[in-house]
Amino acid sequence: xxxxxxxxxxxxxxxxxxxxxxxxxxxxxxxxxxxxxxxxxxxxxxxxxxxxxxxxxxxxxxxxxxxxxxxxxxxxxxxxxxxxxxxxxxxxxxxxxxxxxxxxxxxxxxxxxxxxxxxxxxxxxxxxxxxxxxxxxxxxxxxxxxxxxxxxxxxxxxxxxxxxxxxxxxxxxxxxxxxxxxxxxxxxxxxxxxxxxxxxxxxxxxxxxxxxxxxxxxxxxxxxxxxxxxxxxxxxxxxxxxxxxxxxxxxxxxxxxxxxxxxxxxxxxxxxxxxxxxxxxxxxxxxxxxxxxxxxxxxxxxxxxxxxxxxxxxxxxxxxxxxxxxxxxxxxxxxxxxxxxxxxxxxxxxxxxxxxxxxxxxxxxxxxxxxxxxxxxxxxxxxxxxxxxxxxxxxxxxxxxxxxxxxxxxxxxxxxxxx
DNA sequence: AGCACA
Numbered sequence: 001x002x003x004x005x006x007x008x009x010x011x012x013x014x015x016x017x018x019x020x021x022x023x024x025x026x027x028x029x030x031x032x033x034x035x036x037x038x039x040x041x042x043x044x045x046x047x048x049x050x051x052x053x054x055x056x057x058x059x060x061x062x063x064x065x066x067x068x069x070x071x072x073x074x075x076x077x078x079x080x081x082x083x084x085x086x087x088x089x090x091x092x093x094x095x096x097x098x099x100x101x102x103x104x105x106x107x108x109x110x111x112x113x114x115x116x117x118x119x120x121x122x123x124x125x126x127x128x129x130x131x132x133x134x135x136x137x138x139x140x141x142x143x144x145x146x147x148x149x150x151x152x153x154x155x156x157x158x159x160x161x162x163x164x165x166x167x168x169x170x171x172x173x174x175x176x177x178x179x180x181x182x183x184x185x186x187x188x189x190x191x192x193x194x195x196x197x198x199x200x201x202x203x204x205x206x207x208x209x210x211x212x213x214x215x216x217x218x219x220x221x222x223x224x225x226x227x228x229x230x231x232x233x234x235x236x237x238x239x240x241x242x243x244x245x246x247x248x249x250x251x252x253x254x255x256x257x258x259x260x261x262x263x264x265x266x267x268x269x270x271x272x273x274x275x276x277x278x279x280x281x282x283x284x285x286x287x288x289x290x291x292x293x294x295x296x297x298x299x300x301x302x303x304x305x306x307x308x309x310x311x312x313x314x315x316x317x318x319x320x321x322x323x324x325x326x327x328x329x330x331x332x333x334x335x336x337x338x339x340x341x342x343x344x345x346x347x348x349x350x351x352x353x354x355x356x357x358x359x360x361x362x363x364x365x366x367x368x369x370x371x372x373x374x375x376x377x378x379x380x381x382x383x384x385x386x387x388x389x390x391x392x393x394x395x396x397x398x399x400x401x402x403x404x405x406x407x408x409x410x411x412x413x414x415x416x417x418x419x
Numbered sequence: 420a421g422c423a424c425a
Contacts, residue, residue: 024420051423059423090420101424 014093018068021094022058025049026085033084034060041074042067046099060091061099068093110182113189115175158191159184160262225274226302227281231265235294240317243267246289246297251276255307257316270307277301 022034031047038044043063051057062068072093075081081088162178179185227247231238240256247253247269255270271277281299289295309318 019422021422023422048423052421054420056420057422088420092421095422099423 014095016065016069016072017093017095017097018062018065019094019096019099020060020062020068020071020091022060022082022089022091023052023056024088024090025056025058026087028055029058029084034058037082037084037089038062038067038071041071048099059094059096059099111179111185113177113179113185115177158188221301222303223274223278224301224303224305225272225277226268226270226304226307227277228300228302229267229269230261230298230300231267231289232296232298233288233294234265235292236290238265238289238295240314242289243269244317244319246284247271247280250280250283252319254320255309255316255318257307257309259315268302268304268307270304 020038022037029049031049034047034049035044038047038060041062044060045063046061047059049058051059060068060071062071072091075091082091083089159179159181162180164175164177177185177188179188229243240258243256243258244253247256251271251273253269254272256267258265258267260266269277269280271280281301284297285299287297289297307318309316312318312321
């Protein structure tokens with residue numbers, strides 16, 4: 001112990017740490033003030049304020065040790081002490097190397113909704129909420145008690161759902177739903193409070209759960225006739241019609257539902273059978289709708305087998321319904337615009353040649369864009385043997401390589417799974 | 420004015 005200062009608790013010379021301990025802070029000092037204080041010396045990656053019995057201590061963690069050293073060094077020789085709101089604050093290296101358990105972006109006040117669910121099957125509503133019928137009375141904002149990994153689908157429509165816990169009280173079946181921020185929670189609250197949740201909303205959101213589970217390492221993705229498509233690098237608008245066109249090349253598309261997931265576009269595409277979906281997934285996975293790497297498709301199997309499209313609009317459509325104008329005249333509770341404006345109706349058998357010129361949202365000249373790429377590349381044998389849904393008349397319109405085919409740039413030599 | 424919370 002050559003060390004002079006081996007007093008257990010406090011010593012004047014702490015070993016350096018990228019975490020600084022601050023004391024004598026003004027009452028209820030805010031994180032913003034801490035960041036302001038530390039910013040001149042480096043990147044403040046974390047803070048913790050209102051620490052200690054008097055709540056007048058705090059921690060600042062810099063990205064780099066040198067930044068913390070810079071701050072300590074500066075104030076060690078500065079004539080002006082560090083100040084917050086004119087109050088001198090004392091700082092030194094913390095005896096810890098990192099701030100633990102500080103608020104993350106997922107713990108901002110007001111980002112958790114307390115939900116009370118009522119309905120005939122309310123107490124049967126498990127977290128997958130596939131059978132969630134009613135959500136009524138999002139009572140208040142609260143704090144999360146027991147985090148669980150599952151995500152409640154209805155709420156995923158409004159943003160990433162970090163955690164959900166469910167429990168039963170005398171008030172009924174309840175849940176705490178944690179979003180990334182208060183804004184998302186508020187928008188969910190405004191949209192859902194007192195409303196009956198349409199099954200459709202549950203269903204379009206539920207794959208997000210599946211997706212998230214996948215990321216978590218829980219694989220399970222049994223084949224399905226419904227594909228979940230995520231579109232990456234969406235430089236150009238991908239419309240319902242575009243998706244319908246792309247996916248119709250492999251068989252009749254029964255239904256499509258588009259929705260946002262964390263700002264990215266996703267869609268569910270329903271085929272009548274699993275085999276068609278498999279073929280489409282194999283053919284399209286990783287490929288780009290537009291040349292140049294734009295609108296790259298990522299496909300997975302949904303757990304759904306039959307989407308319930310309540311509203312036909314520019315985001316969702318049931319192509320199996322002959323006259324969409326008659327579908328669901330009632331407005332959606334989530335503020336989706338009511339039906340109307342079905343410029344044209346497609347179904348799998350109405351694949352009109354030359355319709356690529358009708359593309360309402362033709363991107364600004366994507367190289368080898370839809371003009372030459374109305375139909376995804378597909379082996380002829382597949383067209384003839386497995387895909388009776390595209391009339392031969394549309395064949396001449398097909399151009400190989402409309403979509404970037406990684407590896408070959410042309411028609412992939414894959415053999416479709418036996419149908 | 421001297422080191423936290425889940």
